[in-house]
Amino acid sequence: MTDAPTTAPVARAATAGEVLAGYLTAQAGAFLRALPQVVGEAGSRPGSLPASAQAADDLLRAVRRVGGALHTFAAAFDPEWAQESRTELRWLLNLLAQEPGYQRRAARLTGALDSLADTSPDGAGMLAGHAGAPKARALLERQLTLARTRAHTAVLQELRSARLHALADRMTLLSGEVPLTAAAAEPVAALLPRAAAALAALLGAGERLPWQRAAQAYGGAGLHRLGAPQAEPGEVPAARAAADADAALAADDAPWLRARILVKRARYALEVCGAPGGGLAELDGVLARHREASDAAATVATAARTPRITPATAYVLGVVHADQRLEVESARYAFGRQWPGVVPGLVGPVAVLPGR
Amino acid sequence: MTDAPTTAPVARAATAGEVLAGYLTAQAGAFLRALPQVVGEAGSRPGSLPASAQAADDLLRAVRRVGGALHTFAAAFDPEWAQESRTELRWLLNLLAQEPGYQRRAARLTGALDSLADTSPDGAGMLAGHAGAPKARALLERQLTLARTRAHTAVLQELRSARLHALADRMTLLSGEVPLTAAAAEPVAALLPRAAAALAALLGAGERLPWQRAAQAYGGAGLHRLGAPQAEPGEVPAARAAADADAALAADDAPWLRARILVKRARYALEVCGAPGGGLAELDGVLARHREASDAAATVATAARTPRITPATAYVLGVVHADQRLEVESARYAFGRQWPGVVPGLVGPVAVLPGR
Numbered sequence A, B: 001m002t003d004a005p006t007t008a009p010v011a012r013a014a015t016a017g018e019v020l021a022g023y024l025t026a027q028a029g030a031f032l033r034a035l036p037q038v039v040g041e042a043g044s045r046p047g048s049l050p051a052s053a054q055a056a057d058d059l060l061r062a063v064r065r066v067g068g069a070l071h072t073f074a075a076a077f078d079p080e081w082a083q084e085s086r087t088e089l090r091w092l093l094n095l096l097a098q099e100p101g102y103q104r105r106a107a108r109l110t111g112a113l114d115s116l117a118d119t120s121p122d123g124a125g126m127l128a129g130h131a132g133a134p135k136a137r138a139l140l141e142r143q144l145t146l147a148r149t150r151a152h153t154a155v156l157q158e159l160r161s162a163r164l165h166a167l168a169d170r171m172t173l174l175s176g177e178v179p180l181t182a183a184a185a186e187p188v189a190a191l192l193p194r195a196a197a198a199l200a201a202l203l204g205a206g207e208r209l210p211w212q213r214a215a216q217a218y219g220g221a222g223l224h225r226l227g228a229p230q231a232e233p234g235e236v237p238a239a240r241a242a243a244d245a246d247a248a249l250a251a252d253d254a255p256w257l258r259a260r261i262l263v264k265r266a267r268y269a270l271e272v273c274g275a276p277g278g279g280l281a282e283l284d285g286v287l288a289r290h291r292e293a294s295d296a297a298a299t300v301a302t303a304a305r306t307p308r309i310t311p312a313t314a315y316v317l318g319v320v321h322a323d324q325r326l327e328v329e330s331a332r333y334a335f336g337r338q339w340p341g342v343v344p345g346l347v348g349p350v351a352v353l354p355g356r
Helices: A018-040 A055-070 A078-118 A132-159 A162-176 A187-206 A246-272 A282-304 A309-356 B016-037 B053-072 B080-118 B133-157 B162-176 B190-209 B245-272 B280-303 B311-355
Strands: none
Touching: A018 A055, A018 A162, A018 A187, A018 A246, A055 A078, A055 A187, A055 A246, A078 A132, A078 A282, A078 B053, A132 A162, A132 A309, A187 A246, A246 A282, A246 A309, A282 A309, A309 B311, B016 B053, B016 B162, B016 B190, B016 B245, B053 B133, B053 B190, B053 B245, B053 B311, B080 B133, B080 B162, B080 B190, B080 B280, B080 B311, B133 B162, B133 B245, B133 B280, B133 B311, B190 B311, B245 B280, B245 B311, B280 B311
C-alpha cells in the first residue's frame, strides 16, 4: 500500500461530516481487512507468527490515520467515544509497533556494525578487523532478539483478547456509521480551521526547535552540548536534575520526537482534506530516521552496561553509540534542509481546498 | 608574529635572485633571532624547558618557509646545497614539532572528553557522568605526557648538537649570501612559472581528492567506507593488504595530509612573490585541524589497546575515537566549502605580479 491519500477527491458541497466519514470508513476498512491476517486464521496454531508483515504495516497505518483524524477533527465527533477510541488505538499501536521496531533496530545496528567493521579495501570502516566487533554484534543481536521475543509474546497474549475484539467492533461501527456531532453538518470548509490548527501546531513546534545546533553541518549536537529539557508552553519548566547521559540525550531528542508526532498529525489532516501533503511525508521520513537512530543509540548505551563484557566489546559499542548519535545529528540537519522548502508550501493546499 | 607576508613589496625590475634572497634573509633572520631563546642561554641549566613557546613557534614558522622556498624555487639555488639544507630543516622541524604537537593533542583530547562528559544542564555531553570518563581522561593524559617527555628529552639531546650548530651556520650564511645559480639572474617574472607550478600541484591534488564523500555533510567518511590507498600519478598502486583499521584510516587520510603540504608550499610560494594568499591560510588552517583530529583519533585507538583497562574506560575511548573521526570528517567538509571560493582566486595574484 502506498502513502498516497486514500480518500476520493472531496465532492463539491459535501458536509464536513461526509468527508470525515468517507476518510474514516476507508481507514476502518483497511484496518478490518488487515486484522484477520495479523491475528491469524481462527484455526491457526497459537503462537505462530503474524501471517504477514505487510498486513501488520497496513494495520498500523490505518490505526495512525484514524487516531490522527479523531484528534485533529475532535469537534466533529462524540467526545467520549472519540477519546475512548483514541486510547484503544494508542494501546494497539504501542502493542504492535514494538516487534517490528526491534526488528528494524537490530537490522540498523548490525548493518552499522558490519559497515564499521568492514575490511574490504574499498569500504573499510574505522573498526575494520577489530576483535570486539563480532562480540559486540552478538551481544546486540542477543539483547534485541530477547526484546523482540518478549514483544511478540505480548502481542500473542493480546491478539485474541476481549480488548482487541472490542476495538474491532469499534472499527466495524466506524466503517458504517461514524458518531458525528452537530458540528459535522457544517460545510466542508469547516474542516479547514482544524487542519490549519494542526499545521500551526507543527509550525510553532518547528520554530521552537533548537535549530542553532542543527542548522549547520557538524554542529556537535548529539555528541556535545546537549540541550536542557524544554518546557512546553504553559508547562512549568522541569526541575534541572543533575544530568546523567541517558536523561540528557532523551531531553535533547524530545523536541524532535514531538515534532514527528505533529508532522504526522498535519500530514493526516491534509489527507482528510484531500490536499497534497507538500513534503510532509519526507519530513515524516527523516524524523522516523531520527527516532530510530535515537532508539538504537539508547540500546547500545544499555548494552555497554552489560556486566563482564570485554574492553574490546565496550570500545566497539562506544564507537557504534557515537555513530548512531551522528545519525541523529545527520537526520536533524536533513530536517533543517527540508523544512524551509516545506513550510512555505504548507499554506497552499489547505487554502486551495474551498475552491475544489 | 602574524602570518602576514614578511617580505617587502617586490621592487620593480628586481631579479628573481634578489627577491628570493630578500625573502630568505628575512626568514633566516627570524630563525636566528628565535634560536637562542629555544636553545636557552649558554649558561642556563641543561634540561630546562625552552624559554619561550612563542620562540619555538617562530623558529618552526621560519623553518617551514625556508624549506618551502628552497623546494619551490629549487632551480635558483645550488642544487646540492639546497637539498642538504632541506634535509636538515626537515630534521629540525620533526624534532621541534613533536612536543608542541603532543601538547595540542592532549589539550584537544581532554577538551573533547570534558565536553562529552560535561554534566551541566545546558551543555551535557553524551558521556555525562559516565564512570569511565575520568579513567579514560587519566589514561590519555598519562600516555601523552609520557610521549611529550620523550619528545622533550630528544629535543634537549639535540639542541647543543653539532648538527644544530651546522644548521645555524647554514642559516647565518643564508641571511647574508644566498648560494644562487645563474637562473637567479633572470628578471623577477621568472619566479612565476615556479609559483604557478606549486599552485598547479595543489589544484591537481585537489582534483584527485575523494570529494564524493566529503562534498556533502555526514557523508560517513571517517567512520564508514574508508578509501583504499590512492596511488600518486606514476606510482605503482600499492598492493591491497587485508585492511586493518589503523591502516585503512591512515590510507583514508593520506590524500588530505598530502593536500596540506601542497597548500603550505603554494602559500609560501605566493609569499615569496609578495602576492596575497587568497584564502590559502584558511585552507591551511582547516587542514591543520584535519591532521590534528586524525592524529588524536589514532592516539585514542592506541590507548584503547592498553591492557587491563576497564570496559567503561574502553567504551568512553570508543566514543572519543568516533568523535575525533567526526572532527576529521567535519574538517574535510569545511575544506570542501572553502575550496571553490579559493580556487578561482588563486589565478589572480600571480598573474598580477609582473605588473607590480
